[in-house]
Amino acid sequence: MRLGGLRTRLLVAFVLVSLLSAGAATALAYREARTAIVHRAQNAALEEFRDQVEEVARHTEVPPDGPALTRFAEDVADGLRDGVVVARYHDRTASSDPAADQTRVTAELRATVRSDNRLAFQRVEHAGRPWLVAGTPVVYDRARHASGLEVFAIVSLEPEQQDTAALLRTVRDGVLPVVGVAAVLALLAARTVLRPVRDLGRATRNLADGELTTRVTVTGRDELADLARTFNHTADALQTSVAELREQEATARRFVADVSHELRTPLAAMTMVCTVLDEDADQLPPDTAQAARTVSTETAKLAKLVEDLIEISRFDAGAAALTPHETDLADAVRGTLAARGWTGRVHAELPPGVRARVDRRRLDVVVANLVGNALRHGAPPVTVVLTATGEELSLAVSDRGPGLPPEAARHVFDRFYKADTARTRSEGSGLGMAIALENARLHGGTIEVADRPDGGAVFTLRLPRRRGARCGEDDA
Template sequence: MKRLRPQKRLRPLKRFRPRLGGLRTRLLIAFVLVALISTVTATALAYRESRTAVLARTQDAFQTDVRDRVDSVAPDFDMPPDVRTLTAMADSVSSGLSGAPLVVTRYQDLTASSDGLADRTRITPELRASVRSSGRTRFQRVEYRGRPYLVVGTPVTYDGGRVSGLEVFAVTSLLAEQEHTDALLDSVRGGLPPVLGLAALLALLAAGTVLRPVRELGRATRRLADGDLDSRAEVKGRDELARLAADFNTTADALRASVTDLRDQEARARRFVADVSHELRTPLAAMTMVTTVLDEDAAQLPTDAARAARTVSDETARLARLVEDLMEMSRFDSGAARLDAAETDLGLTVRGTLELRGWTGQVAARLPEGIRAVVDRRRVDVAVANLVGNALRHGAPPVTVTLSATADGVTVEVTDWGPGLPPDALDQVFDRFYKADTARTRSEGSGLGTAIALENARLHGGTIEAANRPAEEGGGAVFTLRLPRHPRQPGGQDGAGRETAAGGGAR
């Protein structure tokens, strides 16, 4: 049967964007949302099907009853009917139906009802037009004063199906059916919270099952990042997470092999440098003695021979300094470097460094007395000498050395007025054998001066920083040596108890 029902406009849904946290929270939200959507969808479909079934059963039964009752009483009335006949027919049809519903009979311009005081507006013009035009039984659900009603209209026909022009409309309440479907919806709503709670519980269990191997893999990764090359993840099952754990173990094995190989190569290289430096000391000692004699007799030699003697002497001295620097670096690398620390007046120590090397007239010193710290005087002397010598060779005068005390230590700042360090050299100036001027293949320095200075600072628990002074302040390089008043770890160890080692170079 054709149903005439007004269409309801759906309200647009507001977009919901929850703030998602960790993977556990996202899995929980996903599970609950899936359960909620599934439950709501199933509820909506069940409600719709149940409501449709209840209404269809009521509609079909009421239509059948109305048609049968009209067919049974119509032959007892004469045509064409008058108002009295229409009223009698309406009463007869109503009394024969369950619940004695309102019945309205119409013939042309005449209308009568089983209840003369009833409001007939529940029979809409659309339904009357549909019954009249189709010549068949039609129905429509309407709402009147907040209650649902079913209106059935059927024409009275003669034998052979010819329309008589008489129409009968019956109105019955659907309140019982609505209460039935509402009760069904309420029962489903009551079961929704337990379903969502069960979904959340299952989500937590599933998240725990999924995230447990992920957490174990994360812990293994952190251990590997902290230096534990034997860290491995446990492989369980044959799923994607198990394959991921197996891939992690394979990667860790390859990393351990690579690191072990690199450490072996580094150890061999350090031993080679140390052995070569040690072996060079004996012939260098002999060469130094010979060059000393040549220097003393150079004035009595021919010009070319004297020049050659002085060149050999200078290069021998340079080679001796390089060997000593290499020996010093090998001691740092092997962990053999130790502090011989004592409380020292740093102003006197730095001033002695400048006087010993004859730099007093070339360097502006700001060295207040009374700034004391527990340091190794020889190593502080080496660090300051390397920084000042580097500034004198590669910077521009005036070179300034400033000593100051800070809340947690002391600071020695070496500045010059030269071109400063290239931007790409600031991060590499302490690399071994690094020289900012790549075109300079030879210089007085070995390229290890700043590296040795940094290692001596670290042995005290301090550091050295390199920077450029702003151009508006005159430019130039600034090296800052920072030392604690007391060594942080005995024996030149860092906070982790490991021997410190780093590279370095000169400008």
């Protein structure tokens, strides 16, 4: 059970509520039971004391002498439950138990009995034990005149205290089973509630992973069932939308591929004508020669765009394949720079002996795009650094230009993305960096972009030393 999870919180909540409820019920039950037991014992003791005093007083002469006063106290005590009786007549005092501590009869109680001429009582603590101390005057005539004889009874309330303590222990011992039952009920409730939640979470993860046919079973008519139905409706709508988008994307890609292929034939003818015009441009009038060169330049750009579109369509169709060979990467990079006349414009740090199985043509495309991008949109010096570890090769192309704004860095590998303040991805088509990234992925690698701490941008091609192609290999 995961700490901090919903099941844990439900279990803790149930147990806390059970503990609070049981604690409150125990406290209330103890208080009420204790009050009822003490009051019942107190009233019984007071009633018994009053009756006993009245019964014994009928046979007692007033004023009593010392032995008579002692006998009076003993006779009253005989009718009480384990009580000690103290009799007072003016300054004379007698007790049914001479060894008993008479300090439990407080001066306050004696004053109340004498002044109010009625039965009075107090509950006191003495030596850590509870006592009921009651006192009453002895009255003989109907006018209720006091005879001067006062009687006090000291009755222990310890049995009642033990009864209430036993009751408290019983109720307290019952708390643990209550909490255990609450925990079991909490687990059952959590299981009932969390099962559809877990199912919904699992379905949501599957949906996020692309399993658009995922649905959840709807049971019941509660809020969780409504949530499950909502999820299924959302999944239906998402599946429909994704299917439509995929169909539209496939249609668009087929259109681009078809148009690109259809343009290759007329572009080939236009390129041949432009080549002838370029050769004869010096013999044409100046305006005609300028127009011929412009047409030739734009035709070359259009041909490059068509070739890029065809290459992208191969990646989209999964038809791109590697032709890998064991290659010296330093020689391959130097060949790319020399073929484009960049050797003198780029500082290259290419250690010899770094070899890997790569498709040299596709590697040439990647390096040409990265270096060309740095030359066009960065600032010198442009540096190419090749490094190798046991598992990975990296080729870093850096410059000292303005660098890439965060927005441009997020979209630099997107197709047709261009920004005036950022690097474009090819010579005008907006596809060069996207093609470079696809070629890197075809090798099992990637391209990373970052800003240099001292200004400029750095694009890093990372390739594994040994790995099969993503889309297949052709070793022919």
